[in-house]
Amino acid sequence: MTAASDGVARPALAEGAAEVGRRVRELRERRGMSLSELARRAAVGKATLSGLEAGTRNPTLDTLHAVATALDLPLTALLSTPAALRGTAVQVEVLRVFDDGPVTYELCHLRIPAGLAQRSPAHHAGVTEHLTVFTGVLEGGPVDAPMRAGPGVHVEWPADVPHAYAAVGGDDVLASLLIRSPRTR
Missing domain, CATH: 1.10.260.40 (lambda repressor-like DNA-binding domains)
Known part of the structure; x- marks a missing residue:
């Protein structure tokens, strides 16, 4: 990446x-x-x-x-309310947060400009990320085992390890990102 x-x-x-x-x-x-x-x-x-x-x-x-x-x-x-967040490459708009007993789900819209990449640190134990690409080609997932996904493809990975996102090719990546976080306390 x-x-x-x-x-x-x-x-x-x-x-x-x-x-x-x-x-x-x-x-x-x-x-x-x-x-x-x-x-x-x-x-x-x-x-x-x-x-x-x-x-x-x-x-x-x-x-x-x-x-x-x-x-x-x-x-x-x-965050006190859903927000738009940005990193060195990713732009995330938090659309909705669902608390479902022992698990929290964060539904986000993700944008990665063409040619850019970003590494994300590990989340707490048990967190998974589920990403569906709408446009562009994503290379993402655990740093040691990235996956590629194009339009209409869903990928998921354990996010309690360092992971990364990249828009490969000439198009921005637009995707939905669902982060599943178990409660630990």
Whole structure:
């Protein structure tokens, strides 16, 4: 897979970073976890996490994933409302979150511009991703075993390992992404 063209880590949120920060603090405190402990578990700098909680930093998608994983929660648990998120290559619009007892499902619209790729860190244990491609050709899945899918093809993989997404060829990838996250607490 190729790297994103400029490799620049961009803020994940167009708006609402302060709300996300308040939510992170609330979830951390609810678990009786110190800022230092969450920073250590998420492998995120304490100053970065402090700025996120204070609402003075707009986190990257990787930071949000790391914090959610360290809290054993789906990414959308950090958001107060469905949101549009962006990484170095992927653009994700959260359409709906379904809580179904011991499992949370996050339904998203995914866009990857042609020629770009992005690596995603492992989610918490038991998370799976289910992706259906509408346009373009996707190369995605676990970093050590990527799959290709074109229009109309469904692929799924364990997302509790590092995984990646790439739009190969000349067309953007447009797809639906369903993330299944078991509750661990």
